[in-house]
Amino acid sequence: MSIHLSIRHKIGKLDLDADFHIKEPGITALFGPSGSGKTSLINIIAGLERPDTGRIEISEHVVFDHARQINLPTRHRRVGYVFQDARLFPHKTVSENLYFGARRNADKLNREEQTAILEMLGISPLMGRRPAALSGGEKQRVALGRALLANPDILLLDEPLSALDHARKQEILPYFEWLRDHRRIPILYVTHAIDEVARLADHLVVIDQGKTLASGSVFDMLGRSDLPPLAGQFDAGTVLPARIVSRDPKAEVSFLECAGQRIVVPYLGRPASHQVRLHIRARDVMIARTAPSGISANNIIPVTITDISDLDGDTVDISLCFGHDADASLFAATSGRPTLHARITRWSAGRLNLERHQKVFAVIKSVTVDGQLSDHSL
Incomplete structure (x- = not known):
């Protein structure tokens, strides 16, 4: 599974011009300062925003092509999305939230695969609760479970740890590592925290002011010192x-x-x-x-x-x-x-x-x- 993206889109004063190709499963971090266009980029991949021009291909399926007038709606893109604030339905139970997307997917996971996801995330004991009774970490685990149970071709994570304190971040990080090591799907992980990049990512795409500055293996990218637009945020290392x-x-x-x-x-x-x-x-x-x-x-x-x-x-x-x-x-x-x-x-x-x-x-x-x-x- 892979993703190939080349788009241009004007958002207010920001000219988003992104071009990258992810060939292998694993976590690709979209890294850059606030306002650089990271969230807009994954919203475009998800079909929540339509770019002005360009092309997006997910797992060899074209989901957007301006020249050919292709623009698949979100529900047909096989995309799982985890937002910063979980965005669970407050009037539904954990169980109802978890299976909301899965019920609408013709290519469902079998019961054994579903059970494995629930056990991995440790959310079976929460099934009867409503979101108001969950901690921040529990909400994010449920949101992650909802995305995975829909059996997506790609998983989009929009700064999923930014609203959590340090203890809750440490609770959630191992689940993302498990996904990286055991699920064969591409994962785009939006962040401006270089420690999260170093711990989780296989690949790194650096974005600033709407432009793709560089992309490559995280093992190579974190050692680079030629990314001056991110001076003070891009902490070189190994x-x-x-x-x-x-x-x-x-x-x-x-x-x-x-x-x-x-x-x-x-x-x-x-x-x-x-x-x-x-x-x-x-x-x-x-x-x-x-x-x-x-x-x-x-x-x-x-x-x-x-x-x-x-x-x-x-x-x-x-x-x-x-x-x-x-x-x-x-x-x-x-x-x-x-x-x-x-x-x-x-x-x-x-x-x-x-x-x-x-x-x-x-x-x-x-x-x-x-x-x-x-x-x-x-």
């Missing part, structure tokens, strides 16, 4: 796949393996062999010419500088390939190894005489690494 190897006897830290290097993070609550995703912000990576000793930082990783990017102002971004061997400096073309990104002051880079192909050490405090499980059995 997303890395890793595997839990062990934990200390007191369960205070977990030891991970990433590209042949050991990474120490706060305890993740899972035993060895589980896959995880690490988010390391560029501003949290220090660089040392020699391996330091007698410091509290647990992660001292041999790396080779592959690129130095000047930024406006007093900082530079340093791209670092894992390893000190002869092939490390050829990372971009040959080695396929992960890259770390460090953001340091221009003065520090000059003081250390940093240059491309130089062998140095990346120093990372364990508490600055966000480690999230990549496989879930809810």
Whole structure:
């Protein structure tokens, strides 16, 4: 299943001009500041707004084509939509809300699949309640269940966590991870929170002032420093796949393996062999010419500088390939190894005489690494 979109649409003073192609299932984050056109874009995909020109194809089915005068109504687009505020019918029970869309879909899920969704979301005990008796997190779980039970070809999530406090966000995030890892449908996830992008997304589309600035794998995109329109919001960093190897006897830290290097993070609550995703912000990576000793930082990783990017102002971004061997400096073309990104002051880079192909050490405090499980059995 895939989505191919190329549209133009004027909304007040905003000229929306979006063009991207998502070929694989998984979560694609639509990221950008407020007012950049993200919500309008998924409303157009859902058929709630009609663009001025362009074409939209979902799972090889054309749902909009201005030139051919095709504009399928929302009910025929096989789209599941979860809004910021859940938008449950207040006069209906949870059960009635859940099956509202499913009853109108000719291609229904079988009973076993329906039961699996309800059990995954943990909402079976809520079936007789009305929305007024639900917490914010419960409402979003019901809204997500309603969208999934309709058996959509694509799932649209419009900042589904923005109205929740931190505790409720942590309650909901694992369900989105489960969808990413276990459901074979494309998911468009609107957000302006880079931490949510790093934790959930497989792909990233960056939008600002109605324009698609860039798109690609989240593992590549989060390290980019060439997106100046989002300066101050786009926090450059690195997303890395890793595997839990062990934990200390007191369960205070977990030891991970990433590209042949050991990474120490706060305890993740899972035993060895589980896959995880690490988010390391560029501003949290220090660089040392020699391996330091007698410091509290647990992660001292041999790396080779592959690129130095000047930024406006007093900082530079340093791209670092894992390893000190002869092939490390050829990372971009040959080695396929992960890259770390460090953001340091221009003065520090000059003081250390940093240059491309130089062998140095990346120093990372364990508490600055966000480690999230990549496989879930809810």
